[in-house]
Amino acid sequence: xxxxxxxxxxxxxxxxxxxxxxxxxxxxxxxxxxxxxxxxxxxxxxxxxxxxxxxxxxxxxxxxxxxxxxxxxxxxxxxxxxxxxxxxxxxxxxxxxxxxxxxxxxxxxxxxxxxxxxxxxxxxxxxxxxxxxxxxxxxxxxxxxxxxxxxxxxxxxxxxxxxxxxxxxxxxxxxxxxxxxxxxxxxxxxxxxxxxxxxxxxxxxxxxxxxxxxxxxxxxxxxxxxxxxxxxxxxxxxxxxxxxxxxxxxxxxxxxxxxxxxxxxxxxxxxxxxxxxxxxxxxxxxxxxxxxxxxxxxxxxxxxxxxxxxxxxxxxxxxxxxxxxxxxxxxxxxxxxxxxxxxxxxxxxxxxxxxxxxxxxxxxxxxxxxxxxxxxxxxxxxxxxxxxxxxxxxxxxxxxxxxxxxxxxxxxxxxxxxxxxxxxxxxxxxxxxxxxxxxxxxxxxxxxxxxxxxxxxxxxxxxxxxxxxxxxxxxxxxxxxxxxxxxxxxxxxxxxxxxxxxxxxxxxxxxxxxxxxxxx
Amino acid sequence: xxxxxxxxxxxxxxxxxxxxxxxxxxxxxxxxxxxxxxxxxxxxxxxxxxxxxxxxxxxxxxxxxxxxxxxxxxxxxxxxxxxx
Ligand SMILES: [Zn+2]
Numbered sequence: 010x011x012x013x014x015x016x017x018x019x020x021x022x023x024x025x026x027x028x029x030x031x032x033x034x035x036x037x038x039x040x041x042x043x044x045x046x047x048x049x050x051x052x053x054x055x056x057x058x059x060x061x062x063x064x065x066x067x068x069x070x071x072x073x074x075x076x077x078x079x080x081x082x083x084x085x086x087x088x089x090x091x092x093x094x095x096x097x098x099x100x101x102x103x104x105x106x107x108x109x110x111x112x113x114x115x116x117x118x119x120x121x122x123x124x125x126x127x128x129x130x131x132x133x134x135x136x137x138x139x140x141x142x143x144x145x146x147x148x149x150x151x152x153x154x155x156x157x158x159x160x161x162x163x164x165x166x167x168x169x170x171x172x173x174x175x176x177x178x179x180x181x182x183x184x185x186x187x188x189x190x191x192x193x194x195x196x197x198x199x200x201x202x203x204x205x206x207x208x209x210x211x212x213x214x215x216x217x218x219x220x221x222x223x224x225x226x227x228x229x230x231x232x233x234x235x236x237x238x239x240x241x242x243x244x245x246x247x248x249x250x251x252x253x254x255x256x257x258x259x260x261x262x263x264x265x266x267x268x269x270x271x272x273x274x275x276x277x278x279x280x281x282x283x284x285x286x287x288x289x290x291x292x293x294x295x296x297x298x299x300x301x302x303x304x305x306x307x308x309x310x311x312x313x314x315x316x317x318x319x320x321x322x323x324x325x326x327x328x329x330x331x332x333x334x335x336x337x338x339x340x341x342x343x344x345x346x347x348x349x350x351x352x353x354x355x356x357x358x359x360x361x362x363x364x365x366x367x368x369x370x371x372x373x374x375x376x377x378x379x380x381x382x383x384x385x386x387x388x389x390x391x392x393x394x395x396x397x398x399x400x401x402x403x404x405x406x407x408x409x410x411x412x413x414x415x416x417x418x419x420x421x422x423x424x425x426x427x428x429x430x431x432x433x434x435x436x437x438x439x440x441x442x443x444x445x446x447x448x449x450x451x452x453x454x455x456x457x458x459x460x461x462x463x464x465x466x467x468x469x470x471x472x473x474x475x476x477x478x479x480x481x482x483x484x485x486x487x488x489x490x491x492x493x494x495x496x497x498x499x500x501x502x503x504x505x506x507x508x509x510x511x512x513x514x515x516x517x518x519x520x521x522x523x524x525x526x527x528x529x
Numbered sequence: 530x531x532x533x534x535x536x537x538x539x540x541x542x543x544x545x546x547x548x549x550x551x552x553x554x555x556x557x558x559x560x561x562x563x564x565x566x567x568x569x570x571x572x573x574x575x576x577x578x579x580x581x582x583x584x585x586x587x588x589x590x591x592x593x594x595x596x597x598x599x600x601x602x603x604x605x606x607x608x609x610x611x612x613x
Binding site for chain 1: 536537538539541544545546549551567568569570572573575576577579580581583584585586587588589591592
């Protein structure tokens with residue numbers, strides 16, 4: 010596997026300090042004291058089963074509708090800005106929810122929660138990825154950064170759910186909503202303190218329509234991305250089934266009530282611990298991935314066949330842990346393959362795809378469970394886990410490819426390279442009495458080039474301004490004709506020659522600097 | 530017929546066209562004459578040829594900007610260059 014060329018003078022910085030506000034915000038907005046009492050509160054203001062179904066439909070409609078557009082907005086405008094708007098929607102939702110005396114108000118609150126979920130999805134992951142890339146020059150520490158984010162999120166969720174239950178025991182149910190608001194406001198402050206990565210800023214404005222088309226095309230068409238996206242969808246499917254349907258097994262097995270608490274806590278903790286596990290470098294070894302695949306299939310087979318409650322609980326926890334762990338290196342493959350300019354849009358789009366796959370899958374699981382019992386439904390999970398295991402062995406082992414966005418990273422250039430290639434002071438002056446315009450400091454033939462000459466050339470090409478870079482790549486790398494270049498870019502031959510001359514001249518000056526230590 | 534004389538400073542301006550063989554006939558003749566008597570410019574041409582050869586050994590994967598929006602930005606930049 011080709012390694013990225015090391016650029017001399019590049020200081021590898023640590024992204025942790027810059028990510029601190031991201032972690033703080035993720036903890037704070039996951040504090041949702043109302044979650045454990047929500048169903049109880051809804052019943053108390055008059056919800057019946059049908060209306061709870063309507064509320065599920067509200068999410069089902071709002072989230073996928075808004076998710077990708079808000080991701081594109083984050084790419085074009087500001088990820089921090091979109092995050093702030095999302096948190097404002099969350100404040101509105103929680104306030105309205107707490108004030109609700111009837112079903113309609115609560116449905117409006119649910120609508121705003123949907124807006125929050127849609128806008129937040131993909132945004133924080135994209136901030137983390139681009140911050141890591143901006144601070145370190147590659148994506149090597151992304152898995153650890155995102156693993157920590159998952160951990161912080163689940164700690165916030167679990168801690169606040171436990172606290173919410175305790176609060177509801179002594180205060181009115183509504184109090185859990187109002188007490189949540191200060192945490193969201195604090196999350197907003199943390200986001201405001203965040204220094205946003207600038208990688209998604211394009212050199213030139215791109216028309217909105219073009220960006221939308223590119224975003225959707227990247228999600229649906231890209232060859233390199235398709236198995237990664239498919240595997241993300243499958244692993245999220247399994248995780249979501251465990252969260253939403255996991256308790257069904259407990260009911261079917263008439264598990265003692267005392268097991269419900271640990272079961273729920275274990276699932277939620279699995280979301281966080283899976284993030285930590287998945288960020289370990291072992292998750293790139295083929296044998297570890299094969300082993301993980303086998304254990305995943307074994308867990309689903311246990312769900313389909315066993316009737317021992319403890320075995321079912323362990324199978325569910327291990328399965329959740331493993332699919333979340335797999336999602337971490339997968340997320341890196343996804344982000345490595347997409348440029349910063351469309352990052353949040355594509356990440357949100359993949360999340361929408363997951364959601365759109367989950368809805369029919371959930372209906373099928375529900376139907377099979379009704380008709381033939383939860384164990385039969387378990388065989389469907391075996392199929393999903395087996396397909397996922399095979400895909401994982403194909404997609405995950407080995408070093409990830411170079412991030413496509415990395416070349417746009419603000420790598421400190423060794424020095425601005427001269428333009429033109431030979432500085433004016435290397436010639437005698439035009440009024441020189443002896444030899445006007447002749448060399449004062451002539452170039453010399455390069456005797457030996459050394460092993461790293463090609464690497465130097467590559468860096469020089471990558472650092473060229475885009476028009477020069479594209480022209481020199483077409484002419485000298487792809488060895489196409491001048492006529493081809495002119496017609497591809499709508500250039501005159503003179504313009505083509507000027508760009509090609511500047512490009513080759515810049516590369517030459519860099520080589521001269523490299524080989525002779527000559528200051529440009 | 531008089532052949533225009535080239536200085537070294539003028540010659541290096543024309544290296545791209547010289548190597549591409551797109552110089553006007555009279556300038557091409559002058560360039561060859563200049564090169565014949567100028568080791569400095571011969572070294573300059575040799576350096577450019579080395580650069581072109583090395584660049585030709587890069588693969589498309591080495592240098593392709595996988596950013597799908599890049600082409601679009603590029604067209605905008607070219608259009609702006611032309612307007613000037
Ligand atoms: Zn000369």
